[in-house]
Amino acid sequence: MSEKVIETAPASGLPKSRINWIALAPWLYTIAFFLIWEAVVRAFGIRPTILPAPSAIWGALIQYWPAIQRHSIQTLFTTTLGFGLAVVAGLALGLLVGWSRVIYAGLYPLMVGFNAIPKVAVVPILVIWFGIGTIPAVLTAFLIAFFPIVVNVATGLATIEPETEDVLRALGARKMDIMLKVGIPRSMPYFFGSLKIAVTLAFVGSVISETIAANSGLGYMMAAAQSQFNVPLVFAGLIMLAVEGIAMYALMAWIEQRMTGWAHRSQLANT
């Protein structure tokens, strides 16, 4: 055996690579994405009516800011409202469905069928009922965001360990006790986890509806800009949607972390 000791750098003696690359990476990658986009558009001389450069989109954002701001707020409003309704109704129905096997069995095919319907096909019906505008957008957001919440809450309830249930029932626990003490707390990580998916879907729903049947909102604005061949404005709308989507997603992720930190930590402990 060689006598040579492999030099291990003590932790404090590490070179000053204090830069947290993991935290920086999202920003760097996003900037790089736009830079490459810009470079490609310029290098190949792609016309702005096909693919506008980020600088052109930025220009449109500034030029049309008052309108963009108004439509963005409208979309954020309809999405949040539809999402909020979906949270309340999804939680309630999820608890109901998870409550009993019979309800679960009865509602399951209905819900799957309902979820399989493309929501874009529902918008005309909503328009017949409510006219064009805010209400169909809110309802479409609601309809599309609702399902993952129901399924997740019901899953959390339905997967209670039978042994836990046995322990409690042998103490004389009623169904309600088991739901309150085990089912609901246990389904919370599923519920909060589903919010991230649901809020993203809610944007899809509201924008679909705005594109077809509205006179405000980002979907409407993009459809209008498209008919005028104002492609940079269409892209500016997309950027705003992405920004709102990321913001809401991040908010939901934060809430999830705050509310159900135990689930992450207990999983880490088990792996």
Next chain:
Amino acid sequence: MHVPGFVVSKYRGEMSDPFVQIDRVDLRYGGAGGVLAVSDLTLSVNKGEFAAVVGPSGCGKSTLMRLVTGLHLPQSGAVTVGGNRVNKPVSIAGMAFQNPTMLPWRTTLDNILLPLEIVDKHRHRLRKHRAEYVAKAEKLLATVGLKGFGDRFPWQLSGGMQQRANLCRALIHEPELLMLDEPFGALDAFTREELWCVIRDLHAVSGVTIILVTHDLREAIFLADRVFVMSSRPGRVLNEHRIEFPRPRELDLIYDPQFSRKVQELHSEIADARQAA
């Protein structure tokens, strides 16, 4: 050793005083064409007695636990606990399983207090007398060697510690009947032997009636007053062995030749039961 909350009972149960009685019970899962889990199952356990049930896996040991606690009702025959015919969950039993089933969002202490939020006698007193119950839970934690771990979360405890906490939870409401379904199956040998002693001492001071299901014959013989051997499915009692080793039993009993002989005797009986299947 003193276990809190238990009146130390000199009364160790006359042997003619059956507390749990299973009388010619059949239980079939899943309707007429389903699995016949136990058939013509008869056994009785006296008050304060420590009974162990051994048998091949899948023979209906866990089913027996669910019958006694009223989680399943037999299709024929009768189950009686404490003189009452069991026709709904009994609500005087503490249970512990191999899987500790601690709730990960509750601290260990809150997990142990959980039965008190359920059992009728305590649930209405809990809020007002919380300090008293917490003190009791902490004493129980101390007796199983978990002093000061009450504010940890279950996932911060090792498997053995979780199982200790699980025992505390099964005992906090002073059950008359403690049902243990392979509680130490997932633990290493040393931890398991430590917990044998914990259970032995709890039983010694509390006078609680215990039914222990296990596949570990040494565990059954070390702990129990009587060991029931079950047949393969459909399960029934093939034989019962009275374990006469005097109490208190020390751990080195398991190296005693007589002890080994008893283990072998049971072992061959179960091997025969498996053959017969």
